[in-house]
Amino acid sequence: MREVAAAASVSVGTVSNVLNAPDKVAPATVARVQAAIDQLGFVRNDAARQLKAGRSRSVGLVVLDIGNPFFTDIARAAERRAGEHNLTVLLGTSDDDGDRERAYIDAFDEQRVFGLLVSPVGEDLARLNALRDRDTPVVLVDRDGSGTAFDSVAVDDVAGARLAVQHLCAIGRRRIAFVGGPATLRQIRDRRQGAAAAVAETPGAQLEIIDTSAPSVLDGRAAGERLRDRRPEDRPDAVFCANDLLAMGVLQALTLMGEVQVPRDIALVGYDDIDFARSAVVPLTSVRQPTAEIGATAVDLLVEAAEGRPGEPKHVVFQPELIVRDSTAG
Template sequence: MSASSVRDVALRAGVSVGTVSNVLNHPEKVSPAAVERVQRAIDELGFIRNDAARQLRNGRSRTIGMVVLDVRNPFFTDLARGAEDEAAGSGLTVTLGNSDENPQREATYLDLFEQQRVYGVVISAYADITERLTRLKQRGIPAVLVDRSSPDGPFSSVAVDDLAGGRLAVEHLMSLGRRRLAFVGGPMGIRQVADRLEGARAAVASHPDVSLEVIEIDALSVLAGRAAGADIVGRSPDERPDAIFAANDLVSMGLLQAFAMQGAGVSVPGQIALIGYDDIDFASAAVVPLSSIRQPSALIGKTAVEILLAEVENPDAPPHHVVFQPELVIRASTRG
């Protein structure tokens, strides 16, 4: 059975197509009797209005397209929740895409959002997508970068100062008397990872008695952290770092799992102090509660949507850049 159309409803109700349209969109303009006839015809025919098609005819959908690096990371789910809550207040919805740190998948989502003529795009970018976002803007689709500062860029951005976060983490470890430090993170092509490492190096630069080893991993995941931890466990005690700054909390949790395995013989924070980044909910619930650098994830998402809504209203406004300051959260993994 084919789907019923507005014309079918009009024929069944004995009214014009325009009257059906008014009942659907402006019922206050139609007499109660006509509204009743149209509603009865809709029920009898099982008519379902196609809001997506109507929105596209109007030139813009009521959906915000959002792309994040890794939806498995609670930081990004909290960020998406903040964006969704703010969008809902304006009658908008959020469609979430996971690039999985893959530039091809990232491009595919942007193509899809362009085809759907979304209200706007919020994206934690993996690749250099300046040209791609410029094309979206030319088509009337604004974009806001999240979790990535772009103070001189052509697009608005909302982020945390990751350079400051890296310094904060390493300064805390050095304040504990730790001198053989390691940074565990990667891929280094992710801007946030590179910035956190740069901040860590800046903190160490003024302390000639402190070393900073870089242990690069291929993903910001628990499994990658566990593999790096296993390699560290395999070293002799005098070759291990006495403190580790992990690029995010998932990596921290993987490291902690490797150190806690039977026979590993590595105590936290006794032998190795450990600090992560993001302060996800799981950090405080770990077997050894993890110290971390806190980012206001939900606030980042909320602020990004606020900026996006303002740019829809005023497309010619200059880019707006918001940078939040990170916060050191000290727990048992560095508090021996």
């Protein structure tokens, strides 16, 4: 910075203002300092600046599965909003593994991140509490944090699942299967609860639970193969999957041999409304979550907390929307 100041004939303090608060500096001076920076190839030492400030300009984001387009879309939205706050996003994926989640949290803590956005694997939030106690703001993403000390952004998954199964019942389906797992994930449990509630309020409706080890395409395909191999009279007439990846796998398995037609024989609904849902061989009815709003709102809450917003934690809960396509409306 001293070399830049000498080249631009300004003080070191002016160079600092150009880098950190350019609105305090005359435009002509900003241009002169920037020209010196470009000429000298100056790169700010963020580690040193971080030591001085006690906090970096990076936000840690830990999601359950970056291979799921739902979380990819949230990360993209968070990155865009972080940029508007002059922040960058560091991304980690826990793969639904608590140990891996803790390793990422520890790594981001060592980096003195500005704050942490996390979709927790389980219910143990002790590590996050320790972070908050050291004045590192934490926002829970895709998890309602009511009853905790953390801000949170979530979608009402119970309501979303009810929408899906109420739709299946409204088109005359009564033998409904719920495909999803593992039950350790709160999102899976909430969606199963919503499906059960919709079945309970529909006379003659039945709900079969088909557990999976992961909410993936391969697990959905395995579940679909088991359904396809049953006698026609023993199959459900509708399937609600806990996410679109499972639903895509079920759809592949059911239609592969041409023995089962969707939706004539089995109506199918997914959850998340990822881009692949609308472009499937049978366009998929799905429950849409507002991923752009989730990612952006999470960053906004993090910035507010870092700036010392008073009062109780904020819990933002979005309402989902059912998008009807050919997999139920053919």
